[in-house]
């Protein structure tokens with residue numbers, strides 16, 4: 320708002336400016352800790368996540384934050400969203416007006432499959448990969464899924480069916496070079 324455009328007398332403009340300044344100062348005051356260095360205010364404290372109540376395959380003593388970190392890895396490894404495995408709860412409407420997910424609920428088949436997959440992956444690492452000397456690459460969801468819910472079938476490139484070709488001896492002088500195949 321430009322006070323001059325209101326065509327008020329100078330005294331009224333000065334009063335208005337003072338009032339606006341006062342309001343702005345008051346509005347700023349309760350805004351949490353200010354950065355003493357004068358830069359932007361420090362970031363808000365990290366969100367806290369509720370402790371899990373229905374873990375059947377992950378270690379039961381994980382904190383809410385640890386479960387959250389694992390879930391975000393699964394989400395990324397499979398290229399899906401939380402709602403691929405978790406059911407919305409029509410009785411719990413969130414601030415955006417949409418039902419929140421009920422993470423402890425077990426009704427989606429994808430959640431059951433993910434439990435099986437987790438157990439399988441742990442088994443592969445504990446009982447097989449760990450036996451390979453100097454193994455540094457444990458199997459993760461992403462090893463197979465690579466950003467897809469259903470792992471894509473691997474198609475062998477046509478040139479590599481027989482493995483690498485042996486180096487070809489140069490043809491004797493005077494012979495035609497072999498046709499490329």
Ligand code: HEC
Nearest residue numbers: 371372373374375376377390391401404422423430433434
């Ligand atoms: C591929 C399926 C899958 C995806 C995607 C997924 N989850 Fe999960 N989630 C599970 C499974 C399976 C469990 C139960 C693990 C267990 O039984 O130990 C679980 C458990 C949880 C729990 C603990 C619930 C409780 O109280 O026991 C929370 C919280 C959670 N997920 C949040 C999320 C969030 C947030 C996302 C998205 C960032 C997400 N999940 C994405 C499969 C998934």
Ligand code: HEC
Nearest residue numbers: 393429432433436437440458459460462463464468469470
């Ligand atoms: C050794 C390879 C491998 C690993 C490791 C693996 N998966 Fe899978 N996963 C598969 C295959 C194969 C399928 C079956 C795909 C199909 O044909 O539908 C599958 C299917 C799934 C499905 C069902 C997909 C659907 O269409 O409903 C989910 C969910 C899933 N995996 C989650 C996970 C999670 C979570 C992890 C890690 C904890 C994981 N997988 C690790 C190979 C793997």
